[in-house]
Amino acid sequence: MKTIDDLDFSGRRAVVRVDFNVPLDEHFTITDDNRIQGAAPTIKKILNDGGSAVLMSHLGRPKEGPTDKFSLRHIVSHLSAVLGVDVKFADDCLGEEARQKAQALKAGEVLLLENLRFYKEEEKGDVDFAKQLAAYGDVYVNDAFGTAHRAHASTAVIARFFPNDKYFGYLMAGELENAEKVLNNPDRPYTAIMGGAKVSDKLELIEALLDKVDNLIIGGGMAYTFVKARGGEIGQSLVELDKLDLANELVAKAADKGVNLILPTDCQIADEFSNDSPVYNGPNDQIPADKMGLDIGEESARRFSEVISASSTILWNGPMGVFEMETFAKGTKAVANAVVAATERGAFSLIGGGDSAAAVSKFGMTEHVSYVSTGGGALLEYMEGKELPGVKAINE
DSSP states (O other): OOOOGGGTTTTTTEEEOOOOOOOOTOOOOOOHHHHHHHHHHHHHHHHHHOEEEEEEEEOOOOSSSGGGGOOOGGGHHHHHHHHHHEEEESSSSSHHHHHHHHTTTTTOOEEEOOOGGGSSHHHTTTTHHHHHHHOSSSSSEOOOGGGTTTTOOIIIIIIOOOOOOEEOHHHHHEEEEEEHHHSOOOOSSSSEOOSSOOOOHHHHHHHTTTTTOOOEEOOSHHHHHHHTTTEEEETOOOOGGGGHHHHHHHHHHHHHHHHHHEEOOOEEEESSSTTSEEEEEEEEEEETTTTTTEOOOOOHHHHHHHHHOSSSSEESSSSSTTSSSSOHHHHHHHHHHHHHHHHTTOEEEEEEEEEEHHHHTTOOOGGSSSEEEEOOHHHHHHHOOOOOOHHHHHOO
């Protein structure tokens, strides 16, 4: 793997694709800076070598060009504090101002460009747009795993302008190395925990995992599709009615492959989708027609925890319930506790980005698992066996 450790950046100006798509509150305060912290070692390596860095990122999903709520200027002061340098900012990612500021950078200095997605050319993978970005430096570094599955101008196309000077940053390298640990030759027993809303979102991953894991735990909203498929009454719970046959096929495939597929047997039953709703624990195949299941139940949490505790490799992607509401966070927290306990006993645990990463962060457990991915969609596609454009572009 071609990483930044292979280069001395002294006298070099690196164009670095980072993923600073961080959550901001109504006051534009960063509420979770994991992605900034994750990219910091790469940027500091470049600066410590005596190089300079032009950082480029997206933020949110702007639809109509430049929009203040999606401006990266909101993160400049926090980024400066994290890096320990006064980060400069260009009000546009293209144009004369950005070009001049990039060329004027001295050793140890950092320039952050405005949101790449203010231009539709970024997501279209426009070659001329990528060429203009490439002109800001003489080395390209991709450290944005969260967008590695997108063939965008700044993640895939730009690399062709640096045929001999393109590298993975530390975060990208770490993501790939840790994903490989659960993809190839994992210690056994190997348990995958799948949660979230829809079976359809995780279908290809589940299919791929059935050839790799010993245990597959399914929780979250997607579990009700499995319960409904075998004739259970799920009330108003989330369900994909067009995926019932598929759910039964997955159960049969697991049995054929000798995979222990574990579904919830009980859940937290609520009157409505509200943190203040009356709630009780009951069987998840006997939910009254006017009620819904919003978290796994106590018995399921115990069963899941027992399997996790006995595992040597753990992949977790997706919560067990609506963990954002305290009333329905118990199941996800029980799974998180079991993953932490297994990790402390020597298991390798990979938390698959997205809501799973948000959950372990909320529970203060980020430092107590083996690795927390910064890329939800990218990790899913990598685990599915797909080639990521951002990775391929560096390896070519």
